[in-house]
Amino acid sequence: MRRRGPDALNVAFAVGLTLVGLYMLAPIIFVVVNSFNSASYNVFPPEGFSLRWYENALSVPRFRGAFITSVVVALGATAVSLVLGTMSARVLTRYRFTGQSFLRSFFFAPVLVPRIALGAALFLLYIRVGLYGGHLGLIIAHSLLGLPFVISIMTAVMYNIDRSQEEAAQDLGCGPIESFFRVTLAQLRTGLVVSAVFAFMMSFDELETSLFLVRPANNTLPIEMFLYVQEQQNPTLAALSSMLIALTVVLVLVLIPILKTQEARRMLARR
Amino acid sequence: MTQQRAPGVAPAIELRDVTKRFGDHVAVDRVSLKIEQGEFFSLLGPSGCGKTTTLRMVAGFAYPDEGDIRIAGHVVNDVPAYRRDTNLVFQQLALFPHLDVFDNVAFGLRVKRKTSRSDINDRVRTVLQLVELGGLETRRIRQLSGGQQQRVAIARALINEPAVLLLDEPLGALDLKLRQQMQLELRTIQQRVGITFLYVTHDQGEALTMSDRIAVMNKGRLEQIASSEEIYSRPATRFVASFIGDTNLLDGTFLEMDGGDVIVDWQGLRVRASGGQRPPAGPIAISLRTEKVRLGSPAPAAQDDNVFDARVARATFIGSYLRYDLVLPNDRRITAQAPNDAARHWRDGDAVQVRWSKDSCVLLHDQQAG
Numbered sequence: 001m002r003r004r005g006p007d008a009l010n011v012a013f014a015v016g017l018t019l020v021g022l023y024m025l026a027p028i029i030f031v032v033v034n035s036f037n038s039a040s041y042n043v044f045p046p047e048g049f050s051l052r053w054y055e056n057a058l059s060v061p062r063f064r065g066a067f068i069t070s071v072v073v074a075l076g077a078t079a080v081s082l083v084l085g086t087m088s089a090r091v092l093t094r095y096r097f098t099g100q101s102f103l104r105s106f107f108f109a110p111v112l113v114p115r116i117a118l119g120a121a122l123f124l125l126y127i128r129v130g131l132y133g134g135h136l137g138l139i140i141a142h143s144l145l146g147l148p149f150v151i152s153i154m155t156a157v158m159y160n161i162d163r164s165q166e167e168a169a170q171d172l173g174c175g176p177i178e179s180f181f182r183v184t185l186a187q188l189r190t191g192l193v194v195s196a197v198f199a200f201m202m203s204f205d206e207l208e209t210s211l212f213l214v215r216p217a218n219n220t221l222p223i224e225m226f227l228y229v230q231e232q233q234n235p236t237l238a239a240l241s242s243m244l245i246a247l248t249v250v251l252v253l254v255l256i257p258i259l260k261t262q263e264a265r266r267m268l269a270r271r
Numbered sequence: 272m273t274q275q276r277a278p279g280v281a282p283a284i285e286l287r288d289v290t291k292r293f294g295d296h297v298a299v300d301r302v303s304l305k306i307e308q309g310e311f312f313s314l315l316g317p318s319g320c321g322k323t324t325t326l327r328m329v330a331g332f333a334y335p336d337e338g339d340i341r342i343a344g345h346v347v348n349d350v351p352a353y354r355r356d357t358n359l360v361f362q363q364l365a366l367f368p369h370l371d372v373f374d375n376v377a378f379g380l381r382v383k384r385k386t387s388r389s390d391i392n393d394r395v396r397t398v399l400q401l402v403e404l405g406g407l408e409t410r411r412i413r414q415l416s417g418g419q420q421q422r423v424a425i426a427r428a429l430i431n432e433p434a435v436l437l438l439d440e441p442l443g444a445l446d447l448k449l450r451q452q453m454q455l456e457l458r459t460i461q462q463r464v465g466i467t468f469l470y471v472t473h474d475q476g477e478a479l480t481m482s483d484r485i486a487v488m489n490k491g492r493l494e495q496i497a498s499s500e501e502i503y504s505r506p507a508t509r510f511v512a513s514f515i516g517d518t519n520l521l522d523g524t525f526l527e528m529d530g531g532d533v534i535v536d537w538q539g540l541r542v543r544a545s546g547g548q549r550p551p552a553g554p555i556a557i558s559l560r561t562e563k564v565r566l567g568s569p570a571p572a573a574q575d576d577n578v579f580d581a582r583v584a585r586a587t588f589i590g591s592y593l594r595y596d597l598v599l600p601n602d603r604r605i606t607a608q609a610p611n612d613a614a615r616h617w618r619d620g621d622a623v624q625v626r627w628s629k630d631s632c633v634l635l636h637d638q639q640a641g
Contacts, residue, residue: 167332168365170353172379172431179353182382187369 035238053239066224074203077142081199085150093158107151110144119212133215141209146199157191281344283308283435283467289338291324298324300491311461313470313478316488326471330437331355343434358428359437366412372423373408379431398430418449435467454480475515487511508637512558519605521557525550539601543576544632556635563631564607566623576629583621
């Protein structure tokens, strides 16, 4: 395609993409603007500026408890899916065995199973085995959702590490375990960080599956927000959502230097 | 002389009846060889002949099922790679992409934690000079050309000053020109540092160019160990004769001795070979290098011990030489190579006289396979 003067087509593309971008941003802009609204009901444009809904969001005890639950569960789910996912990826990339390609496809299955269905299934199971309503049940459920992402990212990263590199390290005097740390793990760092963020967000944001698995005492933050909006329509939720958005933005800003590396680009291209 | 071993006298590497099996497959079959200190020794053979397995056993990545491996006189059968005084230049190089050139080369010294920081600096710089990579210390591996990566791999191994440097077809990925250049450089480096090199390759030209001695392997067994020149001009077996260089194998039977020469009946033609000793009765083969067969009209010369009429079945222009497929009176074919500067070029169908000396005939006593 020509890339010279700004002809009509180029202008049309630019305008079109900007509109799509606005379309994507609109809900976020709406919620952030609304969070500073002084009125106690949702109105747009806002009637005045106020921080009272932030104050309110931070002072509601059930939000505080739910936030802690969500963080604990998300950290747990991240740890489980990182460990299992990295080990699975190692096996998938280092060894040849029958059924390998089937297994690789199988590991993506949780992405395809509707979350509602997964929630219903786990509910029935948990009732029997006594996991219903506890943190552990949520951690297991969320790690199921995070695992496919971790496996696909870690598999892609490990494909790029020549297996003879660990042998080379041993040849140069490293023991087998030291070789793994100095050579392989050193190159997995980027993949682990990206996987961890994916797994964390997957869990922290989860609503549909979790709905089936919680008791009121250990509601996660998305569930509390869902319940809150059914009772009250003031901008407290908008303030809470804005804070979560800010948290995500900070995370992404931290990640950008990592995502800019060649390694990360290749890794994401593989998926 | 308190110990059994005598440093400097013991071979750098010694293999005694080394056997390695993978399931039912015998990858290495009773291989014995000695590599002297400071020698450039090549293991040459087709893929799957066991040469890489042999190398990996010397490196400590595979262990022999039977036999002993000694490095500088010590049996190292059960010593893992990271405790052996050998370093390997891998076929795929296996450089560390997350480290720069300096850190790759310094890896071995740092792991062993015996060298001070300033000594490491000095040694890395020295070895990088040796492989002509001075100034590229901070480059990433991906920023280097294939030839430069090659040099980093060699430097990374050499800096540890191993008793033996092992090289597993390290030039395989390079294009022909660069490859030939690196062959000569490797030879120069080896002579300069004086470290024993054990080089594995399937490329006969590479082995002939660089090696002091060559061991030819086939199907897990050693066929011959000899100098480059001897391997080429006095192959010991059919396999060595046909694997290295272009040769004609004339299968016949021993006829008689004639004035110290061996006369072989090659499917109806009498071929004279300088043999010396009377061969055992039965089948015998003659290896005749294609460049030793000369073409032309009769011009009597003392060394033309074998002269036959022939017909050119096909003449092929190769460039620096021409190849002639010739049909002899016994309906057998042989191939001849003539330099491009020969007075006359022959065409398909031409009648021509072929001649070769008895000294060009190498007698092979081993039977045809199958």
